[in-house]
Amino acid sequence: MRRRFGAGFWIATAWISLVVAAAALADLLPIPGYDETLVGPPRSGPSAEHPFGTDGLGRDVFSRVVHGARVSLGVGIGAVVLGLGLGAPLGVLAGYRKGFADAVIMAVNDIALAFPSLVFALAVVAFAGASLRNVLIVLGVLGIPAWVRLIRGATLSFAEREFVLAARVLGVRDRRILWRDIMPNVAVPAASYAFIGMAVVIVAEGSLAFLGLSVQAPTPTWGGLINEGRTLMETAPHVVLAPSIVMFLTVLSFNLVGDRLRALTDVRQSGLEPARQSAPLPAGPGAEPVTGALLQVDDLRTHIHTPRGTVKAVDGVSFTLERGRTLAIVGESGSGKSMLIRTILGLLPAADVSRGGHVRLEGDDLTRFTPEEMRQVLGRRLGTVFQDPMTALNPVRTIGTQVTEPLRVHLGMSRKRAREEAARLLASVGIPDPARTLGRYPHQLSGGMRQRVTIAMALSCGPDVLFADEPTTALDVTIQDQVLRLIHRLREERDMAVVLVSHDLSVVRQWADEVIVMYAGKVVEHGPAEQVFARPRMPYTEALLQAAPRLTDPSHHRLRVIPGRPPDLADVPPGCPFRPRCAYAQDRCGAEAPPLTGDHDHLYACWHPTGSAVAGAPEGAESHGR
């Protein structure tokens, strides 16, 4: 956790502690009183005796700033404690109870927000006097509506989580759920807001003081000091600068601490383009370009440098693909399937990634392309479809703008022609009423329709290869069947090649010509689909096939259980990565990594390949639907 805060956080914390300590101990410190005049010559600059100099009346500015901190921090911390103390319970109540309590609290809150805070503040201060306590109460009360909103929002986001439901199923009482399940989760964002809130209140108190409406003289306040110092700006700038700088640093520190705390709740990093480009991995010897191959991937490697170590997400993957064929990539989550596709397309996640190996598209090495050249290939010659059609379309743009965009950008079509072409494309992927669909937004379509739209977009410029990364995982079986059929039909019509990524063995079994099985970033088996499924040689493939339940097995059939789980890609054991889970492992497996070898076109990485035929599905199942 410490590592995630960074140095800034700790410096800021130290500064806050220092100011708090100074304010608390102000009377004990060996410094002149804040209203003792002529402790030094008036308007003298900083010196050893008066570190911040003296003001127009010869008072010690350092002492005045330290005493001023009492007001600023007192009000800052006090008002937030007050506001949070009253606002948080209301916010939690509104967010957890919902319904009536929520409606009432939020209606009152809404009115409170509409009430002019300035009028309130002035009226109270004028009525009750501008004491530290009153200023604190005013600023604290003014903050309540904001606190109610923030805490309610945070509560809502947790109250809807399944763990709260689970607690209710256990028969836990509401009060305990609030204390045990909601509060601890709301506490982190609340703490972060509290620090930011303190910064806001310190500034607000300063503003009141600047207007002469906060704690009255002779008690010094930062805002008041700055206001007083203004008149001496030209002759003694330190009188205004000292409180300004201290105030700035303090507010900055509270903001920083609050911001770092918030980073605890949401960890988002990276942007559109890498901030740092990592050095490429040393290129291997590089196989000769295979003539006639449409896509040739050669020893592709993607290593991501993380704080935990180097994650070898893709580690030496090679294959070739011809037109009119479907290559499937199977493997469990985390085996590097998606990363492989992104590496081929040059869409690696932002920073700290090194890539090695070659990707040749009809002989041209894409890894050597500049971003500009790559953009000419992407979309035009390589089409892409992703797993979740919910997130694959931009929610705020119409289907029409999105489908026509590649046509206009890559093919330079006019708006009108692009729309006609887009309607034709939508019709070709089986969308009823394409012309009307063009004007609709993604959320108005079902998941299956959305996936058809993304397929239409991927195909719009007539690509040579279609990459489909789990195209049907988020869809129902009946819709999955329609979409896979569609991809298959389009492949035939357009003479494309398809790279189909899936974790679902039965999908792969039915639709692929060739299969690559990935495990821990490596290819562990590669061959024609029928052969791999009927006669897997690598123990992992075999175990995977036996672990998946099949309709033809009887009920309560004991599935093959693969013990353990895939290795951490940052720390792959030496030798065969599957060894800790392999039933056939022997000494050699732990010492030496098995190479990818085999007979003909069926390759496997195993020292002790299995020979047994696994009972495959009846032949009939494989043919229909093609």
Added chain:
Amino acid sequence: MAGSGTAHLRPRDEVLLQVENLYVEFPAGRGRTVRAVSGVSFDLAKGETLGIVGESGCGKSSTARALIQLPRPRAGSVRLDGLDLTSLRGEALRRVRRRLQMIFQDPISSLNPRRRVREIVEEGPKVWGRGALDVDEVLEAVGLDPATAAVRRPHEFSGGQCQRVSIARALVLEPEVVICDEPVSALDVSVQAQILALLEDLKERYRLTLVFIAHDLAVVKNVSDRILVMYLGKTCELAPSEDLIARPAHPYTKALLAAIPGSGLDLPPADRLISGEPPSPVDPPSGCRFRTRCPRAAERCAREEPEIRPVNGGDHYVACHFPDL
């Protein structure tokens, strides 16, 4: 069905849980209503596993939640050992909760990220005092190390392990019925096999009665004694697992089976058994709710809702005017 009826229910004294004519509805804004579940009935004998399958949005999860009264169904009864849960309120309802536990789909979000795993499992016994199983023993039973569980939080575990925690949390209260809502859908094949095997073991060891919800028929078949097929809030077919797969009588069941790639069953391609997409549950079709996608749909299907009835002799039930016999 998309139909209704209770012909398939067994006598009340033979079953542990009986659900009759369950209706679940949600407001959909602008005065409209999502009819998530419309008159579903089923029952479970002690020690039995009932599988519920259907496509997303067909009301599986809504049914599961209606069983535990969160939220309470709009109509219908849920009888546990003769006690109607829908009639209970407050403390009385809270007290029966421990007899009926649930396992959720998302292993991560169903565990509080800020509590240690052992605390999560201990929550039930803490609330209920004595009478619960030993926490360590249950942790061991689901394949977790109690020492590790005492110090780790959920995010330090994999999805499969988190699902084990969920299972332990439910089991430690010694429930009579456990409702599993897509417990393996978020898991990889190899982990799924582990969890399915674990559930079978635990079922034997703790003599559990299970409701097992999933969208994957192969998974459901593997764990269930009987399977209920749902479509758009209605029942289509209910039959013993083997029977349902071998002799599907409802057109929707057949389509569902045919759509499974490489199923190994002798069925025509799915695109000849089903077309289009499910209609909105806000405005379901009249008569048989499946008729908009059914290749056999006839005029009668739009007019008259099919009643559930026995077919093929024995305990195979279907709600269709023109079933495949």
Added chain:
Amino acid sequence: MILVVHRLVRLVVVLLVVTFLSYGLLNLLPGDPVTQILGISATEEARAQLRADMGLDQPLMVRYADWLSGLLSGDWGTSYISRVPVADELAERLPVTLELLVAAQLVALGLAIPVGVAAARRAGGALDQALTAMSFALLSTPVFVLGVLLILIFAVTWQVVPATGWTPISVDLGWNLTSVLLPAITLGCGQLAVYARLLRADLIATLQEDYITLARARGLSPRRILWRHALRPSAISLITAVGLNLGALIGGTVIIETLFGLPGIGRLIVDSIFSRDYLTVQGGVVLISVGYVLVNFLVDVVYAAVDPRIRRA
């Protein structure tokens, strides 16, 4: 339609509650306008007479009801002190505050959007870090400190703009712009920092969405992706913040108005509270709460324009 009715009801409720509360609050204040007008030395009879003339001897509820019925018939009352109709006074001051607000938002948004986009483009890069540091510094500089600083630099040292004072648009557009420039920059800078940070954070999140990766996979240029694809879905927090700010700033710009000597609503209210000029304060309160409700309504309209998922029917 339903939405509009709903809004109107809400506006009325908010107005009633807020004005009543402020009326009551003001009456709690020690001292009254009579003292302000006649001075402390006036005789008790004279005071009582004036009180009766002004209707101040009536019970609180009666006076509030009077005021309210006046408001409905378009009579906002007459200032106790200046004897000018409150409505006229407000009408004269409102444009100043509004111009200041709009100009400040233009400054803030005009800079925050490019800054946020540039920072998000290479998150964690040198530019991002520099911009983040800068916005933190801005965020932590109280507006009165910044104002003092800017006056010192631009008005006192370089003398490119007047330090204080106001020229209405109707008098001279050029002078009007120079007089609003410094206040607007001062006010806008603090918000610039908030906006840029919000936009950056949301953009970074958006850029990780699948549809952005897919847009890249379609060979679109980074510039196009940022501005055409990512900006709009990332704007929700920014819009919320602008709305909250606008709502809070109508009448809340008193520091700026004081610092730069602008005759705005905020200053008017503060002065009126001190002189117990209740009717003027009440007028200001009405403006502020109407403004708040209107801004909220506008924000909802903008949400719907930006994100079609929010649109209803």
